[in-house]
Amino acid sequence: MTEPVGCLVVGLGRMGARHAQTVARSGQGALAAVADPNARRAAEVGERYGVAHYTDAEEAMDRSGARAVVIAASTDQHPALVRAAIQRGLAVFCEKPLALDLEASRRLAADVERSGVPFQLGLVRRYDPAYVEARERLARGDIGRPLMYRAVDRDPAPPPRSFLAESGGIFRDMGVHDFDAASFLMGEEVCALTAAGLATDPVFQEIGDFGEAHVAMRFASGALGSIVLGRGAAYGFDLRVEVMGETGVLTVGGAGRHGFVALAEGERRAPAYVDYWDRLEEGFRREIAAFLDGVRRGAPLTPGAAEGVRASTLAELATEAARSGQWIACPGALPRDSAGAG
Numbered sequence: 001m002t003e004p005v006g007c008l009v010v011g012l013g014r015m016g017a018r019h020a021q022t023v024a025r026s027g028q029g030a031l032a033a034v035a036d037p038n039a040r041r042a043a044e045v046g047e048r049y050g051v052a053h054y055t056d057a058e059e060a061m062d063r064s065g066a067r068a069v070v071i072a073a074s075t076d077q078h079p080a081l082v083r084a085a086i087q088r089g090l091a092v093f094c095e096k097p098l099a100l101d102l103e104a105s106r107r108l109a110a111d112v113e114r115s116g117v118p119f120q121l122g123l124v125r126r127y128d129p130a131y132v133e134a135r136e137r138l139a140r141g142d143i144g145r146p147l148m149y150r151a152v153d154r155d156p157a158p159p160p161r162s163f164l165a166e167s168g169g170i171f172r173d174m175g176v177h178d179f180d181a182a183s184f185l186m187g188e189e190v191c192a193l194t195a196a197g198l199a200t201d202p203v204f205q206e207i208g209d210f211g212e213a214h215v216a217m218r219f220a221s222g223a224l225g226s227i228v229l230g231r232g233a234a235y236g237f238d239l240r241v242e243v244m245g246e247t248g249v250l251t252v253g254g255a256g257r258h259g260f261v262a263l264a265e266g267e268r269r270a271p272a273y274v275d276y277w278d279r280l281e282e283g284f285r286r287e288i289a290a291f292l293d294g295v296r297r298g299a300p301l302t303p304g305a306a307e308g309v310r311a312s313t314l315a316e317l318a319t320e321a322a323r324s325g326q327w328i329a330c331p332g333a334l335p336r337d338s339a340g341a342g
Helices: 013-023 039-051 057-061 075-087 104-117 129-140 161-166 175-186 202-207 276-297 305-324
Strands: 005-009 029-035 050-055 069-072 090-095 119-122 144-155 190-198 212-219 224-230 238-245 249-252
Touching: 005 013, 005 057, 005 090, 013 029, 013 039, 013 069, 013 276, 029 057, 050 057, 057 075, 057 305, 069 075, 069 276, 075 090, 075 119, 090 276, 119 249, 119 276, 119 305, 129 190, 129 238, 129 249, 129 276, 144 175, 161 202, 175 190, 175 212, 175 224, 175 238, 175 305, 190 305, 212 305, 238 276
Parallel strands: 005 029, 005 069, 029 050, 069 090, 090 119, 144 224
Antiparallel strands: 144 238, 190 212, 212 224, 238 249
């Protein structure tokens, strides 16, 4: 019987703590250790699962005996942590995005490719059952040729100002998921886009970011698309996609768990999702399971660093377009059948 994968989780904020829980419960890979510069947080999570805990990630990589590492630290730390892991030959799961800016993402992706180390990027919607089924149906041609793509992605409340100031902006932080999901579902790349944003809250004005944003897109096939992003939806977490085709329409998700939700604070006709974990918990479980199983069996992992670079490229271009108000051509559009599946 193949031995379980001993996995180290680095970064124990809200996401990292969840990943530690998922690894510990997976049955595929034993949680070997956890690491976080906050000693109290590291000790709390380590003691919860009965594993070693560290404040120094590289020390944890050297001493924990882990074969794989899940990186859920802040984005600015991703490059150094990923490089430290691949230098030690550890398989890597890294939360999106690869890095804060596009050039750093490209350099890191090149280093990952050269290393040959198994690598998976945390783009969870590729593992959400509804998104997976939607991709399969679109690839089968169940609604004919896709003509219009429309996505909504709204968080219930903005993250803390400290996070926002270091996040890279709404397109790089939030939008990267939606750009990747659009490519994943449509099976092709965006060839041009423009974007605009609103910063009604003084916090967003101070840090040069947006609380609400809109992206208009053209795909290589000629299909049109749009993405709406929001940092504060009073009614709850809202994630949905609609694809209109020649012979029908396909929808994924919605603001509420069951049917219609009145989009006003305090007025709900169906329970709304509380946050991203409430809506995507099964997808998070599946992506970690796929990572651990792939490492254990030596199977290919997806999505990889290249998908991260593509999504970050669109995020960078959307940021530029929001400032200029211009349509921008997107380089390297892929043919319809070449985007990797989860």
